[in-house]
Amino acid sequence: MFSPYYKKSGRGDPLDHCALNVALYGPQARWAMTERRRDTVARDASSLAIGPSNVRWENGALTIDIVEGDTRLFVPWQRPVRGTVRVFPEMLNRAAFALDRNENHIWHCLAPCARIEVAMTSPGISWSGKAYLDHNRGAEPLETGFNTWHWSRAHLKEGALVCYEGERGDGSLFASALRFDRHGVPEPVELPPIAALPDSKWGITRRTRSDIGVAEVRRTWEDTPFYARSELASRFLGEEVVAVQESLDMRRFSSRLVQFMLPYRMPRRKR
Structure with a gap:
């Protein structure tokens, strides 16, 4: 949905603009997002191959075989990004939610809680x-439906809590908080107070939201001209939690400058 090539093409053939995005943070950081x-x-019904990489359901796990290369502009050569990721859902949710009145944008939290096993060969790191x-x-287009959005998710002792809010393209606001129980069943809960966070470097x-209206940015993983992803210390439903949070500004995304910059981060290949 962030492809500058897809946007320029008129968005008529999505299968002609597919990419697997891999983001590894830390001392051995890698970024891969090659459009094919x-x-x-x-x-088919249980698998998707994009170039040499593929995603498939196998033995109850979403298995992702990564065969990509680092596409960051400041990396002088394309370092390989290789490995396998397995995601084991601990619960499955069947309900999807419309984010706008006309149901042009649908969000589906498939597995509110899951286990993950990561085994990378390049770089040579692994964890679970x-x-x-x-x-x-x-x-x-996403920029038609939304100006901004803020999303956060935290595991609870039982289940998970997801907060989703923002401003639609017509200027109307939306906000919701969903608690998923240990079976993955969603239930709307009262929105916690707003917790303001410092702006990203861009x-x-x-x-975000927090029981006490206060949250702390522990780490900023992704900081771009139109998107930021962070790790927070927060409090939801009486529990101290570590939350993942993202903020998106589609007005920034649509700017000429960002559209000019995107191909340097997201190359397009024939094979």
Whole structure:
């Protein structure tokens, strides 16, 4: 949905603009997001191949085989990004939610809580821990439907809490908080108070929710001209939690400068 090539093409053939995005943070950071053409994409009910990488359901896990290269501009050569990620859902949610009145934008939290196993060969790192899996789809460009949004998710002792809010393209506001129980069943809960966060280095306005109206940015993983992803210390439903938070500014995304910069971060390949 952030492809400058897809936007320029008129968004008529999504299968001709597919990419697997891999973001590794820390001392051995890697970033891969290579867009590939229709003839390198194959899919069926349980698998999706994008170039040499593929995603498939296998033995109850979402298995992602990564065969990519680092596409960051400041890396003087393309370092390989190789490995396998397995996501094991601990619960599944069947309910999807419309983010606008006309149901042009749908969000589906597939697995509010999951386990993850990461085994990378390049760079040579591995770990396991908690995970989350969701899905977005839309019938119109994202920048048409939204000006901004703020999203955050935290594991609870039982289940998870997700807060989603923002400003739609027509200027109307939306906000919701959903608690998923240990079976993955969602239940709307009262929105916690707004917790303001410091702007990102690129000046992206960040916001989250917290029981006491206060949250702390522990780390900023991704800081771009139109998007920021952070790790927070917060409090939800009486529990001290570590939350993942993202803020998106689609007005920034649509600017000429950002559209000019994106191909340097997201190259397009024939194979």
